[in-house]
Amino acid sequence: MKKIRIGSGAGYGGDRVEPAIEVMEKGNLDYVIFETLAERTIAIAQQEKLNNPDKGYNGLLEYRMEKVLPLAAEKGIKVITNMGAANPLAAIKVIKEMAIEKNIKGLKIAAVIGDDIYDSIDDYMDYDILELEGNLSTIKDNIVSANVYTGAEGIAEALKNGANIVVTGRCSDPALVVGPLVYEFGWDYSNISEIGNAIMVGHLLECGGQITGGYFADPKFKDVPEPWKLGFPIAEISENGDVEISKVDGSGGIINRHTVTEQLLYEIHNPSEYITPDGIADYTNVVLEEVKENVVSVKGGTGKERPATLKASIGYKDGFIAEGEISYGGTTAYSRAELAKEIVEKRLEIIGATFDEIRFDFIGCNSLYKDSISSSMNDFNNVKDVRLRVAARTKTKKEAQAIVNEVETLYTNGPAAGGGATKNIKAIVAVCSIFVPRENIKTTVVYEEV
Amino acid sequence: MKLYEIAHSRTGDKGNISNISLIAYNLDDFATLKEKVTSEKVKEWFKDIVEGEVIRYELPSLGALNFVMHDALGGGVTRTLSLDMHGKSLSSALLEMEI
Structure with missing residues (x-):
């Protein structure tokens, strides 16, 4: 056989x-x-x-x-x-x-x-997006790619x-x-x-x-x-x-x-x-x-x-992710990291920072599973190596910059012995999907020979 | 008993949906998994993380369950604020569940 x-x-x-x-x-x-x-x-x-x-x-x-x-x-x-x-x-x-x-x-x-259907993307503006409310026209100006599986x-x-x-x-x-x-x-x-x-x-x-x-x-x-x-x-x-x-x-x-x-x-x-x-x-x-x-x-x-339909993956620009981190160690590490979080929250209020979503994690305690699962596995107050992570999604780079700076300034303005502060801003290219009729898509094969 | 004593697991992601397999080391333990690890129990366990419904599929010949968790990844790998963007570590959390 x-x-x-x-x-x-x-x-x-x-x-x-x-x-x-x-x-x-x-x-x-x-x-x-x-x-x-x-x-x-x-x-x-x-x-x-x-x-x-x-x-x-x-x-x-x-x-x-x-x-x-x-x-x-x-x-x-x-x-x-x-x-x-x-x-x-x-x-x-x-x-x-x-x-x-x-x-x-x-x-x-x-x-x-x-x-690649990017050149004909205008034909699909009334197609519903699988992952988001509404049709493709809602993200029209931000689309950077469109490829059918x-x-x-x-x-x-x-x-x-x-x-x-x-x-x-x-x-x-x-x-x-x-x-x-x-x-x-x-x-x-x-x-x-x-x-x-x-x-x-x-x-x-x-x-x-x-x-x-x-x-x-x-x-x-x-x-x-x-x-x-x-x-x-x-x-x-x-x-x-x-x-x-x-x-x-x-x-x-x-x-x-x-x-x-x-x-x-x-x-x-x-x-x-x-x-x-x-x-x-x-x-x-x-x-x-x-x-x-x-x-x-x-x-x-x-x-x-x-x-009968094929999934098309649409890439679109979706703002920025701001990420700032700083570490605390020793017996009171978690309480100092908590204070650092409170300071950042108050600072963002004072400077009038704007963002679409924000998240605080204590790496070493709850960064993977949030609180209910994490606290069932671990007493946070016993963790002696804690890293505060602040992550936010913003519309502009400027907004993202303001947020990460408030983490970095914890060095000289925050709780004792904060170390290893980092900040990072990335532009988001997100993907979403639409379903297109199979008959619209024609694959062709091009050859080179040696 | 914790699930990791009788089962292993792997997480996959597609968009904002996470799936977690739960596989008995020994096929004889599949009945226990099926009885104890319901979709309701998994939804409750992941209540801080999973915003949508949890659907369970059964694969008796493989001794496995597959949990499909909707709205589970903070918007999906491209835009989530999670440190673990794909939710790859969620399998280890499921295995910590007490049965």
Whole structure:
């Protein structure tokens, strides 16, 4: 029976590079995928492209390709990645130039485009925003990017036309796996159950080390061997839908029922309806079996027909976040931090500071879970290393500046022995979503060859 | 008994929604999780943090529950004032729950 081996080379934009090289060298792979786009990444990449039309792809593209290109050529491994971010066309030009420089020949490099709908955003002003009250026109002047989550069609088309390297923009994460499987097994979108299963595989691989013992270790409860050399995962998919998750022998990390279950449910809402552009995956009847050490078989992923609409991620400017911090130590640390908070509150009143929202945390006491959970775990008055954090959202940078200054001035005006004051202001690029008709979106594939 | 003695957990985020899985180390303990860790109890536990509803999904073959918590992340990763913008540490808070 035909089997396809797909390895993961990255679980996020800035991920480690050595495990990608390791899995390509030793994983006996047919494909390697690099998933590098978080919800907001593309909005930030669009701004880079605005400043320089040759940029806007993943910042580590050149660094990764330096090692990946020669290996892909040598071993005949096809590379599928969304490192194109806001600019897949520029990304494939860079890859082509790198290949020429390295004297690599016979590569077809594809860019899948069509996810960027910023130029036609005016057509969608009366579309309701999923996360906010009202329609898109309410944030019209602040929009900086608009990208649709596309499916696997463009990737499968590129592979059919002989591409060795496929670079996309905002395609859905699991599409990086669905594309090669649709192509290899000759499926179309009437293979609903097979595609549901393929989406599940994509979901298991898309976060790289998160299925091989990353984001998992909890000493004595969940021990992970050698996490400093965590291996990235490999999925071997059989034509009948059987899947085995493994990693390269000798790499660090662990794969068992627990790591796979945690990743299967990661960022999932209703497990019978994981909605992606290629289909709606159903994990309800998934069964896991530990076949041998660090190999887990995953069976039973199915699906439902793909949705009529596609989600578009809209990036928009949303003011500023001001953040100021200062630390107190010793037996009375918490009471001095509390006094510092009171001083800041009074100062903001006196200077007439304005903001949309403000939050005070005592790091070491309640910064992660606020008061009710935190106080059940910990008596704050016994904590002897407390850091006050003041965070506020403002409309303007000037307002943000006034707030962080009131934290910094605690140095000479506040409680005794406050140390390590920091202040930070960042411009917010937020994202929200609209749903657009599938028929409005047409992906096309552009090729470069060496 | 605290939940961390029999279960492990991972948090994920999408927009302003947080989901927390709760997975029995031993499949035999799934029945206990199902009985003791209701969506009402989780909503009450996270009352300072979660403003919306909490929906529970059951995956018996995996020995797992999945809690989907709405309006849970102070506006979501891009605009929240939380130090832990994604709410990644919320799984550890759930495991501190007494049952």
